[in-house]
Amino acid sequence: MAKTTSALALAHALARRNPARRVLLIDLDSQRNATAIVLGTSDIPAERTVFSLFQGQPPRSELLFPTTLANLFFIPASLHLVEIEPQLSGALDGFFRLGDALQVLRREFSIILLDCPPSLSVVTINAMVAADYLLIPLQISKFSVDGIQTIRNAVDTVNRRYNATLKIAGGFLTLHDARTTLSQAMLPEIEKILPLFKTTIPRSVAVEEAHLLRQDIHDYAPHNKVAQAYAALAGELEVLIGDRV
Numbered sequence: 120m121a122k123t124t125s126a127l128a129l130a131h132a133l134a135r136r137n138p139a140r141r142v143l144l145i146d147l148d149s150q151r152n153a154t155a156i157v158l159g160t161s162d163i164p165a166e167r168t169v170f171s172l173f174q175g176q177p178p179r180s181e182l183l184f185p186t187t188l189a190n191l192f193f194i195p196a197s198l199h200l201v202e203i204e205p206q207l208s209g210a211l212d213g214f215f216r217l218g219d220a221l222q223v224l225r226r227e228f229s230i231i232l233l234d235c236p237p238s239l240s241v242v243t244i245n246a247m248v249a250a251d252y253l254l255i256p257l258q259i260s261k262f263s264v265d266g267i268q269t270i271r272n273a274v275d276t277v278n279r280r281y282n283a284t285l286k287i288a289g290g291f292l293t294l295h296d297a298r299t300t301l302s303q304a305m306l307p308e309i310e311k312i313l314p315l316f317k318t319t320i321p322r323s324v325a326v327e328e329a330h331l332l333r334q335d336i337h338d339y340a341p342h343n344k345v346a347q348a349y350a351a352l353a354g355e356l357e358v359l360i361g362d363r364v
């Protein structure tokens with residue numbers, strides 16, 4: 120669904136658009152795709168990853184890995200994130216561990232992006248409890264509408280019980296081909312249940328090529344249509360959340 124691609128590209132675009140703005144990207148997926156792309160390895164000792172935050176430890180400077188951009192930092196994920204699911208489910212503050220850690224990090228960073236795992240796990244719920252906005256990358260298929268409804272229901276529950284601040288910023292179409300009859304037919308259905316950003320992200324082999332070289336799409340091919348689309352999406356997001364330095 121292009122979650123990781125979008126989190127990486129938006130983090131880079133938001134950092135580039137304002138060098139005074141400090142941006143933090145956090146990998147929350149035990150599959151560690153963002154970690155592999157940003158750091159070149161997914162084997163980071165657990166105590167230097169977001170795992171330590173889920174264990175209730177305070178954020179330390181050695182969690183903040185530098186990137187190719189001076190104002191963009193990165194916290195990697197750990198395979199051990201899988202193990203903490205039962206531990207967090209049994210803890211009274213199990214849904215709040217990430218949010219507690221972000222209270223501290225919010226003082227240091229103007230924008231924090233969370234790259235979520237694919238399922239509605241305890242880690243994902245932590246992200247929804249910690250976040251102000253939810254961005255939903257969408258690929259049009261007959262399953263999209265069901266998936267959006269599931270996410271909406273989860274947001275409603277989180278809003279009622281844990282985090283009244285969380286808002287759906289919107290969905291955006293990725294790997295998009297406007298010409299197909301399926302997208303023509305489905306789009307109005309989706310727009311009825313989810314606000315959509317104007318920008319759509321097209322498909323390009325440059326995305327895969329950039330990731331293989333461990334580069335962001337903006338470094339690898341700045342004039343590529345995908346790089347330009349993510350920059351435009353970052354612009355729309357700035358309008359929505361306010362131009363944060």
Ligand SMILES: Nc1ncnc2c1ncn2[C@@H]1O[C@H](COP(=O)(O)OP(=O)(O)O)[C@@H](O)[C@H]1O
Nearest residue numbers: 120121122123124125294321322323324326327
């Ligand atoms: N705009 C795009 N054009 C071409 N390939 C893309 C694009 N966006 C994502 N991909 C590819 O699709 C696959 C899934 O993307 P990824 O961002 O890892 O999704 P997720 O994090 O939701 O699992 C990856 O191989 C990625 O390179």
Ligand SMILES: [Mg+2]
Nearest residue numbers: 122123148152
């Ligand atoms: Mg991913």
